Amino acid sequence: MLHRRKFIQAATATAGVTAISSVIAQSCSSEKDSYKKAVSQIWRHSVNNTKLTDNRALQRELVRYSTLAASSHNTQCWKFQLEERLISIMPDLKRRCPAVDPDDHHLYTSLGCATENLLQASKAFGLQGTVELESAAPIKIHLESTTPFSSSLFQAIPKRQSTRTEYDGQTLENKELKQLEQAATGDGVNLIMITEKQAMEKVLEYVIEGNTAQINDPAFVEELKSWMRFNSTEAIREGDGLFSQSSGNPSAPHWLGSILFDLFFTSKAENQKNTNQIRSSAGIAIFVSEENNQSHWIRAGQSYQRFALQAAALDIRTAFLNQPVEVEKLRPQFANYLEIGNRRPDLVVRFGRGPEMPRSLRRAVESVIV
Numbered sequence: 001m002l003h004r005r006k007f008i009q010a011a012t013a014t015a016g017v018t019a020i021s022s023v024i025a026q027s028c029s030s031e032k033d034s035y036k037k038a039v040s041q042i043w044r045h046s047v048n049n050t051k052l053t054d055n056r057a058l059q060r061e062l063v064r065y066s067t068l069a070a071s072s073h074n075t076q077c078w079k080f081q082l083e084e085r086l087i088s089i090m091p092d093l094k095r096r097c098p099a100v101d102p103d104d105h106h107l108y109t110s111l112g113c114a115t116e117n118l119l120q121a122s123k124a125f126g127l128q129g130t131v132e133l134e135s136a137a138p139i140k141i142h143l144e145s146t147t148p149f150s151s152s153l154f155q156a157i158p159k160r161q162s163t164r165t166e167y168d169g170q171t172l173e174n175k176e177l178k179q180l181e182q183a184a185t186g187d188g189v190n191l192i193m194i195t196e197k198q199a200m201e202k203v204l205e206y207v208i209e210g211n212t213a214q215i216n217d218p219a220f221v222e223e224l225k226s227w228m229r230f231n232s233t234e235a236i237r238e239g240d241g242l243f244s245q246s247s248g249n250p251s252a253p254h255w256l257g258s259i260l261f262d263l264f265f266t267s268k269a270e271n272q273k274n275t276n277q278i279r280s281s282a283g284i285a286i287f288v289s290e291e292n293n294q295s296h297w298i299r300a301g302q303s304y305q306r307f308a309l310q311a312a313a314l315d316i317r318t319a320f321l322n323q324p325v326e327v328e329k330l331r332p333q334f335a336n337y338l339e340i341g342n343r344r345p346d347l348v349v350r351f352g353r354g355p356e357m358p359r360s361l362r363r364a365v366e367s368v369i370v
Contacts, residue, residue: 001296020309024159035232039359040163040189040239043068043158059087060365065121066082067362069113070320072106073097073227076240078114079370081138089114089139093367098222100214100326109346112301120154120309142298153183156312156365161359163317167352171195176314180285180351183310189289189346192338195283203286203324203348204278206334208271211321213330215267225265230257239363246358263272273281274321284321284350292344300346311351321348 007160046061059082066089071077077095084244088139089111091104101107105177115131118141126148132140154356177193194200214220228242231251235243245251252260278284287304289296308318325345335345 031232035358036237040362042362045155045158045360056082058127060124060132060369061105062087062121062127063369064365065157066114066118067365067368068160069110069117069337070160070162070308071110071113071226072101074241075107075110075227076363076368077107077110078368080368081370085143087118087141087143087253089141090370091116092102097223097227099217099219102328104294105297105346106110106322106326108297109301109304111139112298112303113305114301115141115298116302116305116309117157120151120157124148124150124154133298136182138297153306153309154315156309160308160312160318161246161357163354163357164277165354165357166276166321167282167317167336167350167354168354169280170282172282172316172352176316177283179314180307180310180316184285184303184307186299186303186306186310188296188299190288190290190340191303192286192288192340193283200278200281200284202337203284203321206324206330206337207274207278207321207348210327210330211270211274212267213327214323215265215270221265225258225261228257228261230254230261235361239361239367242362243358243360246327246360248357278350279318280352280354281350282316283350285318285349285351286338286345287344287347287349288338288340288345297346304347304349307349313343315353317332317356318349318351321350324348346352 046347063080063082066080067076067078075095075097077092078124079090079092091107091111096104096107108206119129119131122141122143123146125145127143130142132142172195175188177195181191181193194203224242227240228244229238229240230244231253232243232245234243234254244257251257285307287300287307311318323330325331325348331345335341335343338345
């Protein structure tokens, strides 16, 4: 009976692989070309940005740069309001992820990421952005004329991505680590940089524990699956979410992708993937707010975004491994390991050098301006 069961399992797996191969073989080149075109239109710098004299057009372009920021599950959980010399960033609560982010922590860090991109882009367009941030959003960014300055962080905006694959396992130079640390430095946020392999293995233990808890939670899995885009057609149609190929998975029709997700998204498989990814990384960066409130979560997002932009400028990849800070019961244990007292660890990010992956998309600017 055992041998028979193994035979059936092997046959099923083989059939699954055959089906995937058939789907990939039948995917038309026009679909691939459409996705490449969409990527090139989104992940780009402006043409003749210094010639944008119309205030409304200029602000819309700043919003476009802002939307190239990171967000949890690529939900793009932001809205923008444009006024004379003022851009406000507000949460789009319809794009909440209550299973993985019940207190909206990641939502507000995502707003911080968008804020930082907008600030970096403003300088390049000859505007100095000043952030007015009270206890929570809306985040008001006042814009005043200044001498245009195109920083390396601004130049890196179209290069940054969350690269969910294995890296090359090589260490970084000390000067590169210092540059990353300096970029992340900000008001109310501390950075813990871990590059020693034994310490990284300890973080891996927390990642595995958190990952196992999440995958055993049906609500988490259902929510994650709702943000999956299993092929380029639906990725282009929605303009958001997690494109399967961005994490090295095959493109497939939605019906097949959904079945494969249910079959292969297991704690064992994901834990092995996380193990390989962490062990191939040069280090892990952990962002810790001094206070546990929305304004500090926003600052943590700004800090991360600068870190990620500096990494991109140095041709270094980054990716989130937030399981230890997302699982509520695990978070205090992780904080205790980090010896940060009662402070909340906000984000866990691995970094290192590795290949680029297919990029995620963004919604049209018109859809995020209110």
